[in-house]
Amino acid sequence: MASPIEEWVEESARLTTPKKIVWCNGSESQHHQLIDEMLADGTLIGLDSKTYPNCYLHRSDPSDVARTEQITFICSRLQNDAGPTNNWMSPADAKEKVSGLFRWAMKDRTMYVVPYLMGPAESPYSKVGVEITDSPYVVASMYIMARIGRVPLERLGNSADFVPGLHSLGDLSPDRRYVLHFPEEKLIWSIGSGYGGNALLGKKCFALRIASWMAREQNWMAEHMLIVGLTGPSGKTHYIAAAFPSACGKTNLAMMVSALENEGYKVTTVGDDISWMHVASDGTLRAINPEAGFFGVAPGTNKKTNPNVMTAVRSNSIFTNVGLTPSGEPWWEGINGAAPAGTIDWRGRPHMGGSELVAQANSRYTVPARQTPSISPRFEDPEGVPISAFLFGGRRARVAPLVYEARNWAHGVFVAATMASETTAAITGQTGITRRDPMAMLPFCGYNMARYFGHWLEMGPKIPRAPRIFHVNWFRKGADGKFLWPGYGENVRVLKWIVERVEEKSDAVETPIGFVPTREALTLDGLDIQRSTIEELLRVDPADWIAELDSTRQFFGRFGPALPQEIWKQHEALQHRLSRVTVPAS
Numbered sequence: 001m002a003s004p005i006e007e008w009v010e011e012s013a014r015l016t017t018p019k020k021i022v023w024c025n026g027s028e029s030q031h032h033q034l035i036d037e038m039l040a041d042g043t044l045i046g047l048d049s050k051t052y053p054n055c056y057l058h059r060s061d062p063s064d065v066a067r068t069e070q071i072t073f074i075c076s077r078l079q080n081d082a083g084p085t086n087n088w089m090s091p092a093d094a095k096e097k098v099s100g101l102f103r104w105a106m107k108d109r110t111m112y113v114v115p116y117l118m119g120p121a122e123s124p125y126s127k128v129g130v131e132i133t134d135s136p137y138v139v140a141s142m143y144i145m146a147r148i149g150r151v152p153l154e155r156l157g158n159s160a161d162f163v164p165g166l167h168s169l170g171d172l173s174p175d176r177r178y179v180l181h182f183p184e185e186k187l188i189w190s191i192g193s194g195y196g197g198n199a200l201l202g203k204k205c206f207a208l209r210i211a212s213w214m215a216r217e218q219n220w221m222a223e224h225m226l227i228v229g230l231t232g233p234s235g236k237t238h239y240i241a242a243a244f245p246s247a248c249g250k251t252n253l254a255m256m257v258s259a260l261e262n263e264g265y266k267v268t269t270v271g272d273d274i275s276w277m278h279v280a281s282d283g284t285l286r287a288i289n290p291e292a293g294f295f296g297v298a299p300g301t302n303k304k305t306n307p308n309v310m311t312a313v314r315s316n317s318i319f320t321n322v323g324l325t326p327s328g329e330p331w332w333e334g335i336n337g338a339a340p341a342g343t344i345d346w347r348g349r350p351h352m353g354g355s356e357l358v359a360q361a362n363s364r365y366t367v368p369a370r371q372t373p374s375i376s377p378r379f380e381d382p383e384g385v386p387i388s389a390f391l392f393g394g395r396r397a398r399v400a401p402l403v404y405e406a407r408n409w410a411h412g413v414f415v416a417a418t419m420a421s422e423t424t425a426a427i428t429g430q431t432g433i434t435r436r437d438p439m440a441m442l443p444f445c446g447y448n449m450a451r452y453f454g455h456w457l458e459m460g461p462k463i464p465r466a467p468r469i470f471h472v473n474w475f476r477k478g479a480d481g482k483f484l485w486p487g488y489g490e491n492v493r494v495l496k497w498i499v500e501r502v503e504e505k506s507d508a509v510e511t512p513i514g515f516v517p518t519r520e521a522l523t524l525d526g527l528d529i530q531r532s533t534i535e536e537l538l539r540v541d542p543a544d545w546i547a548e549l550d551s552t553r554q555f556f557g558r559f560g561p562a563l564p565q566e567i568w569k570q571h572e573a574l575q576h577r578l579s580r581v582t583v584p585a586s
């Protein structure tokens with residue numbers, strides 16, 4: 001008798017009619033055979049084998065370079081289960097509309113069956129997915145980003161406990177492109193795109209959208225968070241999970257080189273994008289990184305902003321939509337000075353200088369996580385790492401101080417739910433527009449976000465040793481429009497204060513928005529920064545925060561009666577605390 005996975009493969013083959021089916025076993029030899037085929041047909045270009053051994057460049061269709069939120073749908077039975085911030089289609093409508101696009105889609109192509117495991121091999125928290133795809137580039141990327149082949153197959157056996165994901169490039173036409181999630185069936189359908197976030201179904205589709213739905217049903221948390229360890233001079237390591245919207249330096253923070261290394265503070269990387277967290281028997285919240293690789297934005301990455309990843313990408317990596325130098329090395333804006341003469345741009349054309357980009361703005365590297373020198377010794381720990389603190393942050397030129405601690409769990413959930421970031425020119429062409437992105441989950445929550453806030457509120461009391469909740473802002477600007485805080489490796493100074501708060505060892509002042517460090521509580525030795533700058537970084541301006549209350553009231557209003565009352569209670573309480581410190585205009 002056919003196993004559930006075999007049955008699903010047969011069913012998918014009847015629909016998409018591939019010319020051949022290949023089961024991926026995760027072996028190096030099979031991976032290299034696939035790479036050789038892609039080198040032969042031009043899907044991949046080999047990079048310099050001395051400086052970038054086993055590294056490749058892929059150029060995507062120019063219309064297919066980023067996630068496409070407008071064609072991403074949650075197909076729950078009830079529209080209200082998707083909520084006001086997700087696109088919704090009924091499962092029946094979605095299947096009818098999109099099965100037509102899958103029909104015969106693999107006619108002249110090979111169908112690859114990619115069983116994959118999200119999470120460490122031996123972890124009770126890991127989960128199996130199976131992706132069917134007609135893109136060998138997707139298979140080679142999944143080889144880096146997840147544990148594929150034998151390991152998940154053995155774990156699965158004859159069980160039906162896997163998340164199926166059907167993917168086809170289709171004809172790559174943007175108007176026949178869909179990324180569909182059927183949360184009740186735990187099923188994913190994606191057609192018309194080969195781009196990472198749309199096509200590597202283990203990442204955003206499974207590990208966030210489907211997993212967030214499962215997590216709510218099963219009392220755990222699937223979050224868009226990096227995970228880092230901060231080891232102090234005593235040798236004790238605290239783990240921190242942090243959520244930021246895009247373009248806020250998440251990957252750089254995850255792989256940061258501590259500016260306090262001489263003082264004995266070292267940062268290690270567990271994950272750069274996603275965290276799955278369960279309450280453990282010792283009362284801690286344990287986090288695993290479900291991924292095995294990093295899929296990071298290349299432009300702006302260099303030896304200064306992220307030396308660890310620059311070392312990591314020197315082998316076994318795939319670069320997508322970056323430039324190619326005459327010596328066969330990858331190149332992107334910000335890597336190091338000007339592009340060498342003779343560099344080819346991301347579309348494969350000679351770069352003529354001027355303002356045309358060499359690398360596409362969302363060009364990427366895909367690299368095995370274990371290759372970063374900063375990788376945590378507990379990266380593969382099946383039990384996960386205990387989380388001491390959550391960090392939420394955004395890009396705010398004003399309003400938010402460098403760091404503050406929430407008053408308690410419920411207040412922390414409110415802080416996270418009001419998270420916002422100002423857009424950068426790269427995203428919209430308009431700068432300084434404040435966008436709310438609660439928990440950085442707006443595009444990734446697989447259900448109604450009002451209920452997601454409710455899930456967060458309910459989780460706190462279930463975690464005996466719950467993480468403390470903090471908000472950070474590396475991007476505050478002075479009157480001259482310049483950043484006040486140096487950022488990057490210096491951010492460790494803020495992490496140190498956070499860990500000392502967790503250990504009840506550092507000072508803070510209570511303000512209406514929460515606890516802000518005293519100037520003395522921040523370790524600033526060796527940093528050339530003026531006293532007035534620090535004061536400005538830590539300042540809480542009640543007038544700014546009162547304006548913020550209006551904006552958050554409007555945002556929460558979108559969720560109607562589904563919004564937990566506790567969120568409104570927190571909003572009122574903040575208003576009350578602010579009104580006590582502001583002198584009314586007479």
Ligand code: SAT
Nearest residue numbers: 067196197198204273
């Ligand atoms: O764009 S992706 O979803 O592939 C990656 C990311 O946004 O973190």
Ligand code: MN
Nearest residue numbers: 224246273274
């Ligand atoms: Mn992400």
